[in-house]
Amino acid sequence: MTTPASQPAIAVTGLRKSYGDKTVLDGIDLHVAPGTIFSLLGPNGAGKTTTVQILSTLIAADGGQVRVAGHDLARDPDAARAVIGVTGQFSAVDNLLTGEENLLLMARLRHLSRAEGRRRATELLQDFDLVEAGRKLVSTYSGGMRRRLDLAMTLVGDPAIIFLDEPTTGLDPRSRRTMWEIIRRLVARGVTIFLTTQYLEEADQLADRIALLDHGKLVAEGTASELKRLIPGGHVRLRFTDVQEMRKAAHVFGDVQRDDDALTLQVPSDGGVRSLRTLLDQLDRAAIEVEELSVHTPDLDDVFLTLTGRPADQSTGQHSEQASTTHEKELAR
Template sequence: MNDPAIAAHGLRKSYGDKVVLDGVDLSVPEGTIFSLLGPNGAGKTTAVKILTTLISPDPASGAIRVGGHDLATAPQAVRAAIGVTGQFSAVDNLITGEENMLLMADLHHLSKVEGRRTAARLIERFDLVDAARRPASTYSGGMKRRLDLAMTLVGNPRVIFLDEPTTGLDPRSRHDMWVIIRELVADGATVFLTTQYLEEADELADRIAVLHDGRIAAEGTASELKRLVPGGHVRLRFTDPDAYRAAARALGRASRDDEALALRVPSDGGQRDLRAVLDLLDANAIEADELTVHTPDLDDVFFALTSPRRPLESVR
């Protein structure tokens, strides 16, 4: 098996008496999107800064590898393997989009020919051709973010850190950025994403970790995390009162809505729970007119995990 694109063991960072990261373990497989969620001040940006060599972890931290390189012994190799788009745009508003790209090519020590070729290719890919020779100060928020990400890709990084890349964007620009992120992963890149938008993590991430009080409160797929929160159920609706009453007898744990002829069966939303409900209906020759599965969303998960009293256990 390939080594993870990102692996950190016991990641720690303190500033004086303030513990920001308290033994965080991370493992991100190659070619996936990993999303780190958490409230403001949870340590998301600190984790990104450590993994991208911008700041050092505490000496008590364990081994950290990014892009196949040890962070402690080969920081330059890590920097050569990664790209970073931070919370705040790195775009220089005083020069054109094309000049921003060429400046980044120079920083990567590309030849003039290769730099221009790379800049032109990325400008086209990010739909910035018409605006390429205009000052970046005239760009919309969405255009600046696309330019920012295009600049990140000049060095052809295989591990890309996106720290809240869609903050402040309108819904259409955010959706456009999602399309670009999916394309990057389809091309073989690994994306480490922090975001304030839970819908964004739900839409994009292969795995999600929730950071709270300096530790990982839970980690798993979006579906696994949603099943942590109580309140999921299967709703069955009937038009035949006799079928409704028969189903209520067969599904003794269901709550009833006699007026709507509807039953609500507690469920974690998983395949096994749903099959058990359907098997009971089939065994009693009962047919529901409508069946819907309801599961908590990531908002519910986030609030449950980051509240002062968390009843939930980590998913591993």
């Protein structure tokens, strides 16, 4: 099942949520195109999990309008639930059942027939490379296997939109990359992914668009490349074999960082094609020979630090996030 290309998969306007005098979401707007990966980043306590729980109908918003797959959550949450899947931060699998039994249980909860449930379970075990493990108890699974099974259970109902809330937390690098490939395959089939993650490399690798949330407000949104260009510090590194060529280049470019021992110059640049073409034209006009050229741009860690004032791995605000989660669980009951 996929979302028609004529309408956004997720459309959010003025979303607000508070717990007592604590404002968790302060009027955010989001637009997610169908068949894409949209990543929401932010420090602990920024409101990421609250956003996911509202969009997946687990809790109600205090204000704003939300449409998921064209369905207004305030008016018809059941219609939205029928086309979405949710994978939370922790695997929601039953350790006392086998992998296959977990999938069959989910099929029954989705009201699939016995034959359709078995067909779907077999198909998903194959897709997620769990055929051999399918008849083993989940208690024997590795962390990566558990996360794959968790995502497979989300897909039993063939959702058009999947919310992944920190899906690779705690996984080793190999298992994380396996999950990335699975996510890419889902999107290639037309599924829309709404991803929150604490790994900036994950958002950089996967997301078509990224939004940065801080203190309940969106502080930036764009592609990974667009966000990186917001931050100063990008440069082109030029290496020379001759000190005279380096001095000529330093005269041409003026304000540059110079290393006489390494025979290198760092020329400020946003890393874009246009600025790189301009730099090469300047070198050609001055007949300057360069041995090596490399482009260096800020990464998402730099974006995160600059726009939020703290590094991505700093656990600021953890108490408020946990407090919000406690309230959300109570409301979900």
